[in-house]
Amino acid sequence: MILEGELAPGERLNERALGERLGISRTPLREALRILASESLVRVEPNRGAIVAPIDRADIEATFEVLAALEGLAGELAATRISDAELAEIKALHFEMRAHHARGDRAAYFAANQSIHARIARAGGNDVLGETFERLNARVKRVRYAANLSRARWDKAVDEHDRIIAALEARNGPALRAILESHLAGKRESVLAAFATGRPAEAYD
């Protein structure tokens, strides 16, 4: 939705003003806000209205911890259940991603990267897992862009992706789980490091 980056965390969301800006009435806007609230993207305080949900260090750590567990499970499932077509598509995305990396195109890299992880999350055939993963991922998306600050970390992430693809091709579930869990742990650290240096660009969506 439009809230990702266009409005600052903690900002009050005036229902009348926002509704007018979006060209819709308060009723559907409120319904949308309730949905966003249930996804922890906005926070609705009783009789106080909605604000863009702020995200703090503890939230980021906690979310990545869960994401790592979920993606680990996804990897384990995907290794045994993924179809050849899905694998081929993920490989294609992987090489596109490497191309973006080679060109230094961070935005395109990020999009391909997200797509790969989303596909792995869904490749195990567990819809609940896929949904839960994407829901939690949405909460940290705006700060994830801030990662990959250092070229070294970026290169390392790409290496890890090579290993992810290799494990997936080998249908080695336990290995894939281990790689994904440490990959996510690495992401967590770089996001936290970037987050520590005075709230970097949260607007990339």
Next chain:
Amino acid sequence: MILEGELAPGERLNERALGERLGISRTPLREALRILASESLVRVEPNRGAIVAPIDRADIEATFEVLAALEGLAGELAATRISDAELAEIKALHFEMRAHHARGDRAAYFAANQSIHARIARAGGNDVLGETFERLNARVKRVRYAANLSRARWDKAVDEHDRIIAALEARNGPALRAILESHLAGKRESVLAAFATGRPAEAYD
């Protein structure tokens, strides 16, 4: 909410009728339905209204698979981070649960059991994990009551709980993870078995 068990899965939820029955207007009712929809407890079809979300075998399998991973992580975290007070409270609940088991009081057993698992999920201090666990757990709560059909399975579950408590006291994270994961797998099997025998009582809440 009142939807747990009081309305049959698949049942249409007429907004005007339901609103009158609850003594509220359509606006807040619709907001509540959207929230329930985002938790997959009801399904809202465009221009068709809301129905109580049906749950099928695949949903149950998928949800328990994710719950097992989440509770495994929770156990690993809890083993290292749980406070003495929280541990004492969980032990107290455990013995209450054993008392209910000894008396054969399934409803009370179930409540204590749920409380124990919820506390373990939160004991690791990861709020995102706790929330996610309870959200997913809510989706299968209504069918979980149907488990523990056989006395043998029930006894086995209680034994597993003894081992859970032991691992928690020993602060043995990996062991606790393993026990919880297999415990959930066992739950999944008994729920699926019960579910297979013609949709048993979904109304216990």
Next chain:
DNA sequence: TATGTCGCTTTGGTATACCAAATTGAGATA
């Protein structure tokens, strides 16, 4: 008798009006 079409009724989607709670600013008093 069966099928297709048209219209009516039901029901969800949206806008708006009204109400109550909360916040803020001004004025008065200590």
Next chain:
DNA sequence: TATCTCAATTTGGTATACCAAAGCGACATA
């Protein structure tokens, strides 16, 4: 000058009215 109080305005909560789309039934025709 600072603080407390009261009132006015802002803003979220709820009810209701209106609109449009979908479902259903009846009637007509093949």
